[in-house]
Amino acid sequence: MSKLVFLDLSGNSFHGNIPKEIGNMTKLQQLSLSxxxxxxxxxxxxxxxxxxxTLDLSYNSLSMxxxxxxxNLSNITTLDFSNNNLTSTIPSSIQKLIKLETLYLQNNLLTGDIPSWLFDxxxxxxxxxxxxxLAWNNKAKVTPRCTLFVLSMRSCVLSGEIPDWISTQKTLGILDLSENQLEGTFPLWLAEMNVNYIFLSGNNLKGFLPPYSIQQLSKFKSSFSISEQLLWRTAKLLNISHNNLYGRVPASLGDLENxxxxDLSYNNLSGSIPQSLAKLxxxxxxDVxxxxxxxxxxxxSQMDTMNNPNFYANNSGLCGMQIRVPCLEYLSPTKPPKVESKETWFSWEGVGIGYVVGFFVAVGNLYLIGYFVPTKPPNHRRQQRRQRI
Structure with missing residues (x-):
C-alpha cells in the first residue's frame, strides 16, 4: 500500500490508537479517519x-x-482536528503551512490566546x-495577511470589544462570535461589510442596531432595538430570537412580502403586534x-391561521381569537339596535301569546290530574253506597 494516494476510513467503528504504520504510506494525499x-x-x-x-481526524476521542x-506537512491545504479532546495551545509550527486554506480546530480543549500569526x-x-x-490578546496589534471567507470563534472565552481588524476581511461571508463575553456597542464598520451571516448571540453587546440589510439581519443575533428604517424585501426567514431586543415590533416588517x-421570541419587545403583519x-x-x-x-389573511398558543405564550397583555382570550372591546356593552321599537313589539306580542298558550296548557294539566272531572249521576252514587255496605 506504499503507492496509495487516497484513503477514507471515516464513519466506521475503528477504535484504539491510530496505527503508527500509517506513516509508511508516504504517497498519501488525502487521509480521512473521521x-x-x-x-x-x-x-x-x-x-x-x-x-x-487533506488530513481529517475529526469526531474521534483523540487527546494530548x-x-x-x-x-512539517508542507503541502496540507485542509487540516481537521475538530471534535476531539485535544489540549494545550495551538502549536506555532502551523504558521509554516503556507498552503493551508482550511483549519478546523473547534470543539476541543485548547487553551491560551489565539495567536496573531494565524492571520499571517x-x-x-x-x-x-x-x-x-481560547481568548484573544486585546492588546496585540493584528494586521491580517489572509483573506477569510469564514471566521468562527463560537463559545470560546473572548472578551472585550469586537476587534476592528475584522473590518479588513472584505470577503467575509460568515462571522460567528456568539456565546462569548464580548462587550461594547455594535461597530458601525460591521454594518458596512457584506457579511451574509452574523452570529453575535450570547454576548453583552448593547445599544441600537444601525440600518442593515435583511440578508445579514436574518441571521443576526444580539442585544439591540429593531429600527423602523429596516426595510427588506427578499427574506424568507427572519430569526432574531433569544436576545435582548427592546422597543416595538416595527410595522415595516409587514413589507417583507416573501x-x-x-421568530422574535425571547426578547424584551413591548407594545402591540402591528396589523401590517396581516399583509404577509x-x-x-x-413566534412572538x-x-x-x-x-x-x-x-x-394568514394571521387567522397563526393559532398556536405556544407562539404567543408569556405575553400577559395579549388577547385575540388565536389564543382564545377575549379582548376588552368584546366585553363592553353593545349599543341598542336601531330596530328597537319592532323588537319591543315582538317581545310584548310574545308575552301575550305565551300567556294564552300557557293558560290552556295549565287547564289541560288540571284536567288530567282530576280537578275538572265531570259530576256523576245520583243513581251511580247510590249504587256505590250499596256496594260499600
Whole structure:
C-alpha cells in the first residue's frame, strides 16, 4: 500500500490508537479517519506524509497535544482536528503551512490566546476555533495577511470589544462570535461589510442596531432595538430570537412580502403586534412568545391561521381569537339596535301569546290530574253506597 494516494476510513467503528504504520504510506494525499472511536495521541509518524493535502481526524476521542511538528506537512491545504479532546495551545509550527486554506480546530480543549500569526497565513480562508478555551490578546496589534471567507470563534472565552481588524476581511461571508463575553456597542464598520451571516448571540453587546440589510439581519443575533428604517424585501426567514431586543415590533416588517417564518421570541419587545403583519401572504410561522407584548393579535389573511398558543405564550397583555382570550372591546356593552321599537313589539306580542298558550296548557294539566272531572249521576252514587255496605 506504499503507492496509495487516497484513503477514507471515516464513519466506521475503528477504535484504539491510530496505527503508527500509517506513516509508511508516504504517497498519501488525502487521509480521512473521521467519525470513528480512535483515542490516544495523534501519532508523530503521521507527519511523515509529506504529500498529504487533506488530513481529517475529526469526531474521534483523540487527546494530548497537537503534534508540535504539524508544520512539517508542507503541502496540507485542509487540516481537521475538530471534535476531539485535544489540549494545550495551538502549536506555532502551523504558521509554516503556507498552503493551508482550511483549519478546523473547534470543539476541543485548547487553551491560551489565539495567536496573531494565524492571520499571517496568506492562503487561509476558513478558520474554525469555536468550542475551546481560547481568548484573544486585546492588546496585540493584528494586521491580517489572509483573506477569510469564514471566521468562527463560537463559545470560546473572548472578551472585550469586537476587534476592528475584522473590518479588513472584505470577503467575509460568515462571522460567528456568539456565546462569548464580548462587550461594547455594535461597530458601525460591521454594518458596512457584506457579511451574509452574523452570529453575535450570547454576548453583552448593547445599544441600537444601525440600518442593515435583511440578508445579514436574518441571521443576526444580539442585544439591540429593531429600527423602523429596516426595510427588506427578499427574506424568507427572519430569526432574531433569544436576545435582548427592546422597543416595538416595527410595522415595516409587514413589507417583507416573501417572509415565511418570523421568530422574535425571547426578547424584551413591548407594545402591540402591528396589523401590517396581516399583509404577509406567505407567512406560516410567527413566534412572538416570551416578550412584553400587549393588545389585540392582528386578524386577517394568514394571521387567522397563526393559532398556536405556544407562539404567543408569556405575553400577559395579549388577547385575540388565536389564543382564545377575549379582548376588552368584546366585553363592553353593545349599543341598542336601531330596530328597537319592532323588537319591543315582538317581545310584548310574545308575552301575550305565551300567556294564552300557557293558560290552556295549565287547564289541560288540571284536567288530567282530576280537578275538572265531570259530576256523576245520583243513581251511580247510590249504587256505590250499596256496594260499600
Amino acid at each position: 467519525d470513528n472511536n480512535f483515542f490516544g495521541e495523534i501519532p508523530a509518524s503521521i507527519l511523515n506524509l509529506k504529500e498529504l493535502k 497535544e497537537i503534534p508540535i511538528d504539524t508544520g 497565513i496568506k492562503s487561509l480562508k476558513y478558520l474554525f476555533l469555536g468550542g475551546n478555551y 417572509l415565511e417564518s418570523l 401572504q406567505q407567512l406560516t410561522i410567527l 412568545s416570551n416578550n412584553k407584548l400587549t393588545g389585540k393579535i392582528p386578524i386577517g
